[in-house]
Amino acid sequence: MQTKGIKRQIGWLYVLPAILILLTFLIIPFLMSFSYSFTNYNILTPWAKQYVGFTNYINTFKDPVFLQSLKNIAQFVIFIMPIQVGAALGLALIVNKKRPGNTFFKISFFAPQVVSLTVVSILWMYILNPDQGLLNGILGIFHIKPQPFLTSPKQAMFAIIGVSAWQGAGYQMLIFLAGLQNIPDSLYEAAELDGANSWQRFLHITLPMLKPTSMMILTTTFISAFNLVIQPMIMTQGGPQNATMTPIYYIYRTGFTDRQLGYASAMSVIYGIIIIIFTIIQRKITNAGGDENA
Amino acid sequence: MHKFMTRRRFHVIWTTVLITILALFFLFPLVWMIVSSMKPESQIYANISNFKAFLPSGHISDWGKAYVSIFHRFPVMRYILNSVFYATSVTIGSIVVNALAGYGFAKFNFTGRKLLFGLLIALLVIPGTTLLIQQFQIAKTIGILNTPLAVILPGISSPFYIYMFRNAFAAIPDSITEAAELDGASNLRIFWNILLPMTLPTVATVGTLSFIGSWNDYVWPLMVLTNSDQFPLQVAITNINSTNPVYMNQVMAILTISTVPLVLVYIFFQKYLTQGMGSAGNGDK
Amino acid sequence: MEKWKLGVATVAAIAALGLAGCSNNQGSSNSKNVTMWVHVSNTDPEGKALQKNVNDFNKENKHGYKAKVQFIPRSGSGGGYEDKVNAALNSGSLPDVLTLDGPNTAAYAHSKIIQPIDKYITNKKDILPTIIKQGTYKGKLYAAGYSESSIGIYYNKKMFKEAGIKDSEIATLKHPWTWTQFKDICKRLKNHFHEPAINMNLNDHSEMALYSLAPFVWSAGGSITNPAGTKAVGYFNSKQTTSAFQLIQDMVKDGYTTISPKDKGFETGKYAMMMTGTWEVQTLQNQYKNLQWGVMPYPVSPATHKQVSPTGSWQYAMSSTAKNKKAAGALINFLMSKKCMYRSDMANTVLPARKSVSKMMMPKVNEQMRFFIKQNQTTGHARPVLVNYPQVTRTFADTVQNVTLYKKNPNVQKVMNEQAKVIQKYLQK
DSSP states (O other): OOOOSOOOTHHHHHHHHHHHHHIIIIIHHHHHHHHHHTBOOBTTOGGGOOBOTTHHHHHHHHOHHHHHHHHHHHHHHHHHIIIIIHHHHHHHHHHHSOOTTHHHHHHHHHHHHHSOHHHHHHHHHHHTOTTTOHHHHHHHHTTOOOOOGGGSTTTHHHHHHHHHHHHHHHHHHHHHHHHHHTSOHHHHHHHHHTTOOHHHHIIIIIHHHTHHHHHHHHHHHHHHHTTOOHHHHHHTTTOSTTTTOOHHHHHHIIIIISOBHHHHHHHHHHHHHHHHHHHHHHHHHHOOSTTTTO | OHHHHHHHHHHHHHHHHHHHHHHHHHHHHHHHHHHHTTSOHHHHHHTTTSGGGGSOOSSGGGTTHHHHHHHHHSOHHHHHHHHHHHHHHHHHHHHHHHHHHHHHHHHOOOTTHHHHHHHHHHHTTSOGGGGHHHHHHHHHHTTOTTSHHHHHGGGSOOHHHHHHHHHHHHTSOHHHHHHHHHTTOOHHHIIIIIIHHHTHHHHHHHHHHHHHHHHHOOHHHHHHOOOGGGOOHHHHHHHHHTSSSOOHHHHHHHHHHHHHHHHHHHHHHHHHHHHHHHHHHHTOO | OOHHHHHHHHHHHHHHHHHHHHHTOOOOOOTTEEEEEESSOTTSHHHHHHHHHHHHHHHHOTTOOEEEEEEOOOOTTSOOHHHHHHHHHHHTOOOSEEEEEGGGHHHHHHTTSEEOOGGGOOOGGGBOHHHHHHHEETTEEOEEEOOBOOEEEEEEHHHHHHTTOOGGGSOOSSSOOBHHHHHHHHHHHHHHHSSOSEEOOTTOOSTHHHHHHHHHHHHTTOOSSOTTSOOOTTTTTSHHHHHHHHHHHHHHHTTSSOSSOOTTTTTTTSSSEEEEETHHHHHHHHHOTTOOEEEEOOOBOTTTOOOOEEOOOEEEEEETTOSOHHHHHHHHHHHTSHHHHHHHHHHTTOBOSBHHHHHHHTTTSOHHHHHHHHHHHHHEEOOOOOTTHHHHHHHHHHHHHHHHOTTTOOOHHHHHHHHHHHHHHHHHO
């Protein structure tokens, strides 16, 4: 770092607005979730708010819906990572080659990204409608019998995974593409002279050179996957049979619809800690943002 | 040699065909969305299992009907303006607030800077979305519920953007600021006239990401706004989708309308999205 | 030196945002103003009629009261009307007058969200007893229902004839049909048209589930909880309640109905029957004039032959934070008047909540609406009064969904045992 050692207190003034807002909307809420979580705070009866110790925490572990939601989010994370990131890498490799219509392909793959999650969710609800949906209409042409999609506990989460990957892959494709274009051509030329085939070149040049980009994409996908809420909220309301209920949505529903702020806070503490642990592990592994302590 | 050429050409042809099919897979929902907004509802259902599903109505006079009806039934223009207002405010606020903070951290060695910056990095791991309910309580306490401020304020400061700005400012040699200081320029003038222009790519990246993030935000505005006149598009379209009677062609029309502004943003700012993300993620510079 | 400029800039930026924020939010506390929230959209007939009524109130009342309505439609995608009421409750920003569904009366009155309105409502004797009962908590009237509601089995006359169903087999209030006969007719329709026979709206996981399907439970002699509302185990999983859910599962399993019905399937002649509310009368009359249709009552359990139909409706209530009680009370009373009720009930084709309005409507409405009015008065059954009703009704809807997924949950009794425990959890609190 080049900053001189002279103390210049005016720096405080510059960072203050940002710090104040972060304090208000991130730090205090974070601390509040702890203090609420030990009470039976109910919106209907705020005057009856009482300290209840660890009752809420004990209840979360006995709450089948919360446990199910953790299972669901694990399923989502495990499947979305390889599918979305794999697809993004594949697409990037495709559009990185010069061929006729390349711009069209690039735009096509990226197009879903332009649509907001809300629009994506509503649109796919109509496409995935079992009886009148477009997808079953298309499958019918190939004589595949109609699928229940969002109305089946088995398929609903996979449908959401598919829709999310469809939407998200294009953006990551662009980042991969930027990474690919940073690889010097000379490396490939040298490898070609050494007689390496295209697969070997991919394995020994492309992949290692893409490592920083891949790590960054994997990290952001991983962390944002934990926040899944809009798709199930709009497409399935967490159903059928809670098969697509996610922790964030369940916390929202418990605190907002069911009015149980205390219990919802206990769940946000637990889920928050789970995410924090995973984030830290991720950081340790990928070591993203290396110079942060400088 | 001749044989090689045909094989090569054959290879090009079949990969192009495969890739075209792949591209169609990515495009078909969007095409369907647009063409479905351009025909009567009954035709959407009637065409569902043949190729006509991807063609608009045969009568050109039908094309705009769903749009006319949706504008007639709902204050669509108002929703669009709301969204534009929220997203623009968040964008400007986010650039100003985060850039100032990044400047502060990069160029001033004030007391507690290291501690504060460490804290900021630690904040990166706190998942904001798990705190929606507590954030709602805060918005209630400071009395901004049902005002645009509730939608805008939480979005204008982000540890990640501050981190990006700090890196951008730190990369500028101190000699430049020192020279300016010798000329008698104030800190703010140095920031505004010299440093900020030098970090234009970061400004564009943060601005674009903030705009898109705010434009796409759904759950938070849904929570803090009650009056439908204040709804941003994302909340309004889910409302329209559940306000009886629901006509599919009209729903598709509002979905299409709400996508147009983002298309423009992506066309003009797409390159900053990848540039910014790439450099920030690698942690270099 | 020029540090102040930075300060000014920062303050200006924040103030600009703040100003923008405030400009849209003038919460005038003029006591002549009455704020009101309703759960309907201002684009549907009910909302339009209400807006007209409120406009009339603003014109006609002699005290210069001014009412302003905010339309907050219920929505399936989370964040609907009830969530907004909860949020306002939390932040102490409830409107003066709000609408609420019948079953919520107890919870709201119990937690002092709404206040008694006895003294503001005139001509109470004219109001139907079921409506008074629904709005009463501990002997005081807290909410005034402006309509009644009911559900029936709509059927397509032409399709019935085609499938060889005789006129003598058509059920009426005098000659009801049993579940066995119901299933038999479904079977014949299904075999003839190769489509599900009836749309039971099983894809609707809202309050509709309990509202429209609980009559099967009640007809079988079952219940959701004990009368005191303290026990679900032993009631929700009783043999009688289970038999009703078994019927629902069988209907799906045998293909007589479907969990993902085609949109407008009945109206366009794909399904021969549809189970839905009075509001459908209007749609059919206005938009599907060629369809020949009639309405039948709920089929009854073969074990009891008890006729049951759902009742209840949305109501007006005054929040306990109402700034000007007289103005709010005057608004509710005005909206409950004969003229207003007639207008809104005719617009939405719902059943009237006043006897006098009933008389006004009878000659104007068709045979089917007369059937509904009669059914409502003879076989209506109220929904349970529970403080945690929202959770209970959701569990009911979950249970319906569970049993309709018959491959996954073939054993209905097992589902009922589990779900009874879930409901029990909500009752103990």
